[in-house]
Amino acid sequence: MTPNYNVLIVDANRTSLALLDMMVRKLPNFSTRLHSDPMMLLSGIGEVDYDLAIFAEAMPQIDGVELARRMRAVPRLAAKPIVLAAGESAGWAEDAAREAGVADVLHRPIDPVELRARISRLAQSVGQRAEGGLERAFASHASEMAQHEEEYFTILSRIAGFRDRETGLHNLRMGRYCAVIAHQLGLPRDTCRALRLAAGLHDIGKAGLPDSLLSKRGTLTHEERRLMEDHTRIGHDMLCSAQSPLFRLAADIALNHHERWDGTGYPRRLKGEKIPLAGRIAAVADVFDALTSIKPYKTAWSRDNALRYLQENAGEQFDPACVAAFETGQEEIAAILLAMPDLDDTGLDAA
């Protein structure tokens, strides 16, 4: 039985990140996962997992000590050791780091031998994930499958977006918003991931609508509106025959993301908790992204204004618990908005 440890390394500077990666990977049975944007990492915190983490002290937006505090606030991660890669300064207060739950502090320039000695010791102290050859082969197969799943869903989300004349990353952003809400609602890691992937297909049913309807500018007639609303059922029908739980969740979201908490939504006019939770979460994420994006008929709203809209409509259009969860995750939401902007015309020309 050989232990196998996953080390999460977060440093906003790519050179330092690459160096830490090289140093750690010299240890047999240690694998690394690298992140250069701590806020984007936090936006997906519901899915973050590691045995041991190394955070740089100084990073823009959020420092390593605060990042450690946030990670340790997640019960699943509370006992996982964190090493802080700090600056040279001798007067720097290590107390704050220790208080935030940092297990060890190393100063720059980090000595490779020292780093490996410390993380080996910490890894032994947690002493977990003892995996034999067969278990490791299985784990590696499962991670490959998960990677494939990511690719299928990302590509399908993009295809659905093109058909819907979404120029940017609406579908992928919306999936991430759903994962933030799910995490804030206390849902488990697998559910956060499933929602992030499945929510990207919420509008796939629009592929079954006529071009003339999708490209129409201006107000829709009553009949056109009814036809447009059918994209929920069409999407559900496209996805619901699948055996895969992820596709079945996507079907659920496609069908229910336009239901309203007060029972006046479509297609089934479900009310309150009769609406499946995935649909209630997706409704908040979808509307927020539409408001903060530029559309042919409107400019992009600021994050604050869009949040106010959600709050004003909690209990009518939206599940109040989902809106509250969205509000709690505002920092992560802001990071997603910043990191995944829609391409403007210049960007498209350059592509």
Added chain:
Amino acid sequence: MKFQAPAIDASSRTTPECAAVWDEARLNSLRADVGDDGLEDLIRLFHADMPFLMARLNAAIAARDAETVDRALAALRGAASHLGLKSLAALTVQLRGTALDLSIHDRLIAELARARDIPPHDMPQAGPEQ
């Protein structure tokens, strides 16, 4: 003023300047740890990042945003110190808190040009790794 990443020359000759620019002990310890190729990759990555860092720095100087300038200098110092670029690390310390003008940019560019050459193997070796 646009910063161009200089070409990396791994086969450079020893110059007296090398000793002033690089911390030999650090460089040898890195070489022993990540190998010649690893070290070359790291230095290439460092230079590839410079245009972005300099753009951020110039924008912050133009906006009189002292906090962002300070953060950019701190980031540069961290990477320089990891790679053993001792004179660059020292310069970033000097520049923190100086007047916000483009002389910051010019002095960094001059220093970065000195960091282009990786010193060759015949620099004194550090003791063997334990």
